[in-house]
Amino acid sequence: MTGAAAIGSQPLPRVTLREGAADALRAAILAGRLAPGAPVVEAALARALGISRAPLREAIRELLDEGLLVQQRAWGGVTVAPLDATVARELYTLRATLEAFAFETAWDRRDAAFRAALADRHAALTAAIDAGDDEASIAAELALHGVVYEAAGHGLLLQAWGAIRGRLTLYWAAHHRAHGRPGPRRDAHDDYLRHALGPDLDAMRAELRHHMQRGLVTVLRFVEPQEGVSPP
Amino acid sequence: MTGAAAIGSQPLPRVTLREGAADALRAAILAGRLAPGAPVVEAALARALGISRAPLREAIRELLDEGLLVQQRAWGGVTVAPLDATVARELYTLRATLEAFAFETAWDRRDAAFRAALADRHAALTAAIDAGDDEASIAAELALHGVVYEAAGHGLLLQAWGAIRGRLTLYWAAHHRAHGRPGPRRDAHDDYLRHALGPDLDAMRAELRHHMQRGLVTVLRFVEPQEGVSPP
DNA sequence: TCTTTGACGACTGTCGACAGTAGGGTGCGG
DNA sequence: CCGCACCCTACTGTCGACAGTCGTCAAAGA
Structure with missing residues (x-):
């Protein structure tokens, strides 16, 4: 065994852009920078995050499952979940x-x-x-x-x-x-x-x-x- | 009101390829055509379903959240959830x-x-x-x-x-x-x-x-x- | 004036191609 | 014979572009 163990034995959580985007979105919503009810537009967000729409879309799906975002129907816009x-x-x-x-x-x-x-x-x-x-x-x-x-x-x-x-x-x-x-x-x-x-x-x-x-x-x-x- | 009401008032459930792929995946898993532990390869599945990888990837994420699929880590393959x-x-x-x-x-x-x-x-x-x-x-x-x-x-x-x-x-x-x-x-x-x-x-x-x-x-x-x- | 229809713009859903990573095999040095 | 570095392949993650859909608005018709 070399001295490699000194720098940590965790598997090094390799982050994908999807994960990063999901975290950023969560943080923005919970900090109120994206207010409840506000529309979430893919292209604009992707540009703001400096990534393409593909990983951002997957991140949005993730937050939809978590209930932080809501989507009325297909092709309908995604919005931040309103307080209810x-x-x-x-x-x-x-x-x-x-x-x-x-x-x-x-x-x-x-x-x-x-x-x-x-x-x-x-x-x-x-x-x-x-x-x-x-x-x-x-x-x-x-x-x-x-x-x-x-x-x-x-x-x-x-x-x-x-x-x-x-x-x-x-x-x-x-x-x-x-x-x-x-x-x-x-x-x-x-x-x-x-x-x-x-x-x-x-x-x-x-x-x-x-x-x-x-x-x-x-x-x-x-x-x-x-x-x-x-x-x- | 015109005669429009005669053909139904349901919103007509428009299906996206993502939804269709998710349903097909679910059905295949539950029917055992994809056995527990079997690897799920995007390209092969997309070709089999006749769609591109983008909507299939979102469908896979959906089943990951449902627990029917599992992924060890990023870049690690996705497999059907084993019985445990x-x-x-x-x-x-x-x-x-x-x-x-x-x-x-x-x-x-x-x-x-x-x-x-x-x-x-x-x-x-x-x-x-x-x-x-x-x-x-x-x-x-x-x-x-x-x-x-x-x-x-x-x-x-x-x-x-x-x-x-x-x-x-x-x-x-x-x-x-x-x-x-x-x-x-x-x-x-x-x-x-x-x-x-x-x-x-x-x-x-x-x-x-x-x-x-x-x-x-x-x-x-x-x-x-x-x-x-x-x-x- | 009110209703309908067509065009327009913005957006979501989808696609094919490119880049980067993990795992396995191969050849080299020890 | 064994360990290690390298390469190679298959796959995932990402990208930019295209196609289809929805809401809006103005023009045409009643």
Whole structure:
């Protein structure tokens, strides 16, 4: 073995233009540079990214599957997914179900690494909130919740979480952009953490319902400010 | 209004080559003409379908997202997803969770149309089994279970079910091809139907667990015949 | 004035060709 | 005989150009 190992043993994530374009598109949407409802024109975007339309088209298809873009019909234009109260409700109800399943699956496998990951990411979230960094606090909150999904060791579940996470980010980012204040309150995850580390799975389930309900109410007040807040 | 209404009000589903290619690929995989693990070469497939590689590539991406195809890394070949016991377990555990959520959501909305749909599709399933038509019985069983997902009126849930359904079909089709006998037993859904129409949601939940457990055992005996059958 | 029809522009869907990469085989040096 | 560098082929990723479709708008007809 030569000194080659010194420069890293990862397979070197070779990026294709499609991947790069997908990342750039995601970033632009989540940062609000492409507002919800805005049209996405292939030729213009390709020119802006300095690539041809072929890889960009594949990237667009990817975001269509993720739900960040929508297309009414063939030959109809692609637009950034608009914010919608119904979708928001669906996001939180499905997420509550999936996260409960994740806890059930991971419950008996909670080890030192699990507890450490929860603590670390919660610290990172708190730090981001204290720093007033919206973008970082969104990512940190998602990373915190991601701990359980990863601990469940369930590939399909992780994939489902990924599909939800993208859209969730869209709503949170839009919300924070509109209100100009960092995401969750500093103590919003104290109970979550306590029960996640505790002995009572049913208590965790209840905490999840409360947590999701609170999150949904916050998003709904933003997406649908005219109507009274009511559980789905 | 002119006589235009006489020829139909549907938007006329215009198909692109991408959609057609995706359907053809799906059909070939599920029919076993493309066996699990078989390589998928763009140029050869495009020639076989009589189209260029561009729309075929987008169709391949679509099936990659659905899990019917897999790609190890960039520039690595795409192959048909191999059958895997772990994935099978994940399919059934996640499906049990989602279908329980679907019943919870739809429970208070079960109306005459719901009951009729259940009865109709169960009759279709029974007919397919009696006719010894494997392919039809697979589609019929999926359609029967689809009733609840549709009744829940939950777009994201429906999408998640679609993602699971594709892979499930892959496993069932391979199983039936290998054993040469039609799918579920004729009475396998009697309890399912009874509880789905009954008053007790908890009983339905229990029935779901049993139903999924039985289905998983059947698939596992096929995918992983060497090892003793044990719950996940 | 209102409806219909044709042309126009912008865009998406599709194509054939080019560039770059991974894996396998071959020949050389050790 | 074994290890290594090189080449060669098949394939994927990318490109620029062409064809088909949709929305718009102005002109013609009722």
